[in-house]
Amino acid sequence: MSETGETIECRASRLGRTWTVYVPKHGVYGHGGTLKAVGESTARGLELVGVTAEVVIIPVTPELERLRSADEVRTTALSEAIAALALRRTTKRDIALATGVPARQVKEILAEQAEESNRRLRRRTQADRHTAPAPHPEMFTDPRPPRRTSSRPAPWATSCAPWALSARRPERRAPFPQTGHAGHPRATAVVQVISHFDAPARY
Structure with a gap:
């Protein structure tokens, strides 16, 4: 190999008993009876034009x-x-x-x-x-519609203890029936509304 490390491949054709080479890039011809001889001839021709390189001969025929x-x-x-x-x-x-x-x-x-x-x-x-597409902004949004907020109390807020629910109910006053005695003052009593929730729970 040459000092510059350059390699030039040359295709050699057989004409009669001689191998011939032509390097169109540098306008150099070479010839010889053997592949070694044509390689040396081509190298000398390249040196004449100021090119120092290793010459590689590639014989060419239809059969090859x-x-x-x-x-x-x-x-x-x-x-x-x-x-x-x-x-x-x-x-x-x-x-x-x-x-x-x-x-x-x-x-x-x-x-x-x-x-x-x-x-x-x-x-x-x-x-x-390099070709991966950028993520679309919709990929980071929730496709589901927003949840509707209701003013109605949650089920657990009204399912507390029955006695606690009845204790918060307002009291209703009902007239006490007359006693039937003349001149007896008309009295009133406090009647508390009792629902079926007021009974103690049984488990």
Whole structure:
């Protein structure tokens, strides 16, 4: 790798017996009989224009493109198979035997999947935190209508002891009947209204 840490990927095409490379960004060509030779040729051309970077050669042919596509499909299928077996509590040794890959690769794929799952969870949490709607003021109000206050006394206020209720009742004076004797003064008596509440309660 170069001192600056820059890496330039170059696609190399096969023309006859020679690999050729073109870097359009810097206008540099490279060629060579082997991939190593074309890489060195391209690096020297970049140095001539004042660019110091590591050159990575990617050979390109129609057959190689189909092979890379097949590798991508296999990598995706392998990752899905390992994830499905791991969900079923399969041991890493059995997963390696079932998929035909080394146990070390199985561990690496499972670690990558766990890291990717954690990243998705963090992104989802951050997105929910930024897009959560503000609470509506009506959420903090009571939807029920206000209670009506009545001037009538509460039931417990009139269900006190019978003798206490009768003691508060006003007295009524009734005329005492005449005795029938002539000249006897007409007398009056205090008659207290007694209701059935006046009788002592029996339990």
